[in-house]
Amino acid sequence: LDFASLKHCSVSFFDVGKPETAASRWARARTRAAKIGKGLSKDEKAQKLALQHWLEAIDPRHRYGHNLQSYYDVWFESESSQPFFYWLDVGDGRATNLDKCPRSNLQDQRIRYLGPREREAYEVIVEDGRLVYRESGLPVSTVEGSKWIFVLSTSRALYVGQKRKGNFHHSSFLAGGAATAAGRLVAAGGALKVHTHSDFSTGRVLALTMSID
Numbered sequence: 652l653d654f655a656s657l658k659h660c661s662v663s664f665f666d667v668g669k670p671e672t673a674a675s676r677w678a679r680a681r682t683r684a685a686k687i688g689k690g691l692s693k694d695e696k697a698q699k700l701a702l703q704h705w706l707e708a709i710d711p712r713h714r715y716g717h718n719l720q721s722y723y724d725v726w727f728e729s730e731s732s733q734p735f736f737y738w739l740d741v742g743d744g745r746a747t748n749l750d751k752c753p754r755s756n757l758q759d760q761r762i763r764y765l766g767p768r769e770r771e772a773y774e775v776i777v778e779d780g781r782l783v784y785r786e787s788g789l790p791v792s793t794v795e796g797s798k799w800i801f802v803l804s805t806s807r808a809l810y811v812g813q814k815r816k817g818n819f820h821h822s823s824f825l826a827g828g829a830a831t832a833a834g835r836l837v838a839a840g841g842a843l844k845v846h847t848h849s850d851f852s853t854g855r856v857l858a859l860t861m862s863i864d
Contacts, residue, residue, distance in 0.1 A: 702723075703716035703717050703719060703720040703723075704716045704822055704827070706720060706723060706735075707827065708822065708826075709827075710736065712761055713761050713762045713764055713827075714757055714758070714761050714762070715757075715760040715762055715817050715820075716822075718752045718756055718757045718760055719757070721751060721752040722744065722747065722752070722757065723735060725744065725749070726738050726739065726744055729744070731743055731744070760817035760818070761817075761818070762817075762818065762820050762823055763818055763819050764823055764826040764827060765823055765826060766826070770810065770824060770825075771785070771786050772784070772787070773811060773812045773824060774786065774808055774809065774810055775791055775801075775809045775810065775811045778841075780841075781840070781841025781842060782811070782838055782841045782842075782843060783841055784811075790838075790840050790841030791811055791841055791843075792838060792839055792840055792841070793813075793836065793837050793838050793839070797813055798813070798835060799835060799836055800812065800813075800814045800820070800821055800833070800836075801833065801834060802821050802825060802830045802832070803831045803833070804824075804825055804828075804830060804831065805829055805830070805831050807831070810825075811838075821833045
């Protein structure tokens with residue numbers, strides 16, 4: 652998937668003053684659809700994202716999916732004929748402000764989606780029995796009191812980084828694309844201590860104590 656195309660899509664999605672052909676609208680729709688399902692053709696077991704993460708992925712601004720779903724539920728109940736994002740930002744729902752998720756939170760909490768070059772800094776490999784970052788060669792060492800997350804892509808590349816709520820989540824690593832596995836981990840000097848695996852399709856969470864030989 653061409654990351655430049657994604658960037659163009661994100662910029663132009665709400666540029667209502669800019670003329671656009673039917674062909675270009677379909678091209679943008681295909682790009683967003685490919686973005687969500689990216690990797691599914693490589694691995695039949697790839698995990699599909701829950702509804703809130705789908706909303707986050709197709710939103711050009713990548714607003715936090717949990718917040719988007721709160722507004723999506725209101726839109727759904729309204730039975731509006733307007734498409735959700737149009738309703739939310741420029742249509743009948745533009746003045747909607749929920750107590751459980753104020754409009755300011757919706758607009759401020761945007762998830763960072765990594766491009767191919769940015770992603771390289773988070774890729775992790777096993778070297779001499781330790782988890783190390785491929786680019787820097789530094790061992791993976793998590794910080795106590797913070798959450799560290801990982802994603803395994805459908806091409807079996809592993810990415811690890813620190814979670815920042817409302818800014819950097821599992822979906823950040825693959826820019827909303829499909830993943831084979833994801834979860835949380837604790838590591839010291841490259842030695843994996845605790846690994847928590849999340850099954851996107853069922854919400855089942857398995858906690859395992861692991862070591863690398």
